[in-house]
Amino acid sequence: MRREIKPALAALGFLLAASPASAADPSALYTQHCAACHGGDRLGALGPALIPEALGRMKPESAMAVIAEGRAATQMPGFGEQLSRDEIAALAGFIQQPLAAVPSWEMADIEATHVVSHPPASLPKRPVYDADPLNLFTVVEAGDHHVTILDGDRFVPLARFQSRFALHGGAKYSPDGRFVYLASRDGWVTQYDMWSLQIVAEVRAGINTRNIAVSEDGRFVMAGNMLPHSLVVLDARDLTPVKVIAVTNGKGQSSRVSAVYTAPPRQSFIVALKDIPEIWEISTSETSRPVFGGFVHNHEAGMVEAIGIQSGLFAIRRIELDETLDDFFFDPGYANLLGASRDGAAAQVVNLNVGRRIATVPLPGMPHLGSGISWKSEDRTLIATPHLKESAISIIDTKTWRIVKRLETLGPGFFMRSHENTPYAWTDASLSQRRDTIQIIDKRTLETVRTLTPAPNRTVSHVEFTRDGRYALVSLWEDDGALIVFDAATFEEITRLPMRKPSGKYNVWNKIRFSEGTSH
Structure with a gap:
């Protein structure tokens, strides 16, 4: 009979604080029971990464329950028969501990995960259903890690498929609405065809991903990562990796990405950094265009280019701020950005044309x-x-x-x-x-x-x-x-x-x- 886990939940604080003699070393428990699926480095393999950034808001008691009982609709088994309450508590505490160093995840690592299930050339020329393809909903069901494609006229599901663990950051579509792109907390990006109702491709763009954006012309998907500190450009046709951009300020300091969005009229991605007070505007056009503030960093040349010209595809224009931003919102014309940090009492209004803050709006209470x-x-x-x-x-x-x-x-x-x-x-x-x-x-x-x-x-x-x-x-x-x-x-x-x-x-x-x- 499976051991009863509920009494352990009530005593969780004590169990996590204590190191009972009966409990094995948590790292040894992890190696024995978890590493085969979740990776010896806790960065994920068949199963998701088991690090605080990937677990998100999961409480320790919830982690204990999953370890003991397993997770429905996944391959995660329950270990309540094999492990004691003390061992389960020790494991739950272990996976909540941050990694000792920021891990690397380079182009070769990304390329090794890339899988194309249905090449774009093999996809049908028209939808396989009679619903309006532009009035569909992509519904993320977090309860069992599935996605439902819903007909918005008749309110009936057209398809339902298993997703990666813990999707977040919102679904993003190609400009014609044919493809939807989904990102998981542990870095997987999935491309799904809304016409044929099947997964096209997947790739792991990072270890912990904040969100993704699709360029205004539908050519690129950009993933903004918390771990490692990088931006990853993918070919929107089948998620082939195109470029990895290290998020640094040129002085040896690196930063997590707070958010990345597309700015269609500007032909660019706008990126907020969590640890460096800067906004980046990254060009999605091969054509040079004038800018009026900030400065541009050419990663290929490793140098700062002349102020006033944003030069070529993926050129980075940096706009320095007084404070970092956790999130932001554009005005309808995409000339101004309203952004705030989670612990701040005010929001900054940044004019993207002149490249500086033009106003401050008092917004306490974490907008x-x-x-x-x-x-x-x-x-x-x-x-x-x-x-x-x-x-x-x-x-x-x-x-x-x-x-x-x-x-x-x-x-x-x-x-x-x-x-x-x-x-x-x-x-x-x-x-x-x-x-x-x-x-x-x-x-x-x-x-x-x-x-x-x-x-x-x-x-x-x-x-x-x-x-x-x-x-x-x-x-x-x-x-x-x-x-x-x-x-x-x-x-x-x-x-x-x-x-x-x-x-x-x-x-x-x-x-x-x-x-x-x-x-x-």
């Missing part, structure tokens, strides 16, 4: 700018962002860069969404005791007009709209969860589809057309 939205209000554009540590939505005028409204909410939330065809914005309070609520805000009056409680005492989060904005999809973010579909005008529930902890859903049309209510 989640990557989940911000913007919309037109008469003759001005407003940006709204939720806060991770305060019960508020901050609404900012991009003409003056002043806060025009601080709207109180029921609790800190993670996501905010809208659509150009609706006058309403939807936001959650998923980081609070009111995690079961969705608040609906009128974008014209900047007031809350409705509060929904789709599943009392259960977490609801991450709203996304259909292509036409008629319906809003809400995640019941529980292991036995669901997608709940609402009429976006009447706020009435239409249907709910059972799913395993749907953490995010991404509409093809809204993402490729950069809908004003969808994160980019």
Whole structure:
């Protein structure tokens, strides 16, 4: 009979702090029971990396439960029969320890992981279904590490496939919406064909990846890594590795990547660094073009080039800041960037044309700018962002860069969404005791007009709209969860589809057309 693990959870703090004589050395336990699947260096093999960066917010008690009971819908077995409670606790503590040094992951390592399952030339010329390919949703189900492709007209799944462990950073599409690119926390990038409903290629671009972006012309995918400190350029056709860019400041200091996004009008990727106060603008065009601030570093030549010209494909223009940025949001024209650090009390407005900060916006309470939205209000554009540590939505005028409204909410939330065809914005309070609520805000009056409680005492989060904005999809973010579909005008529930902890859903049309209510 399997040993009972629950009593160990209650005593976890004691177990992790103690070193009971009965427990074997945790590194020896790891080598014996874990290394074959997760790698002797804990950086992953058949199974995911077991390091703090890859485990994310997994609590020690959750790690103990997985070690004891295994993980559903994966090859992870349970070790509750083989290991004692002390040994399980020791292992859980061991995998939460940081590595002694930043590991390397060079071009040869990346190339060795590259697999093309369905070459692009073999793919069909048209979709294999009769649904609208531009009104599909990619739904990430974190509960059992699967992805569902959902028809946004009939609300029926077209396909469901097993994903890499712990997808994050949002799904990104090719400009025509045919391919979706997904990144896992432990560095795997997956290319999936939305027409034939099958995986095209995979590659491991890093050991711990922050997020990915697709260039405006659909030629490249860029992965921003926390481990190692690098950016990796992939050929978007089949994820063939193209280039590895070391993230350094030329003075021997390296940095993790906070975020990377594409800036279509600028023909560039914009990168925020977590440990160096700089923004990088990386060209996706072979054509040189003028810039008006910052400086350009040519990695091939190993030198700083003349200020004023951004020269060629993957040339890096650096913009120095006063503080590092953890996340950022563009204004609709991509001339300005609003960014903030997680522990700061204010956000910086950086004009990308002149290459410097032009304003400061007081935004305490950890704004989640990557989940911000913007919309037109008469003759001005407003940006709204939720806060991770305060019960508020901050609404900012991009003409003056002043806060025009601080709207109180029921609790800190993670996501905010809208659509150009609706006058309403939807936001959650998923980081609070009111995690079961969705608040609906009128974008014209900047007031809350409705509060929904789709599943009392259960977490609801991450709203996304259909292509036409008629319906809003809400995640019941529980292991036995669901997608709940609402009429976006009447706020009435239409249907709910059972799913395993749907953490995010991404509409093809809204993402490729950069809908004003969808994160980019």
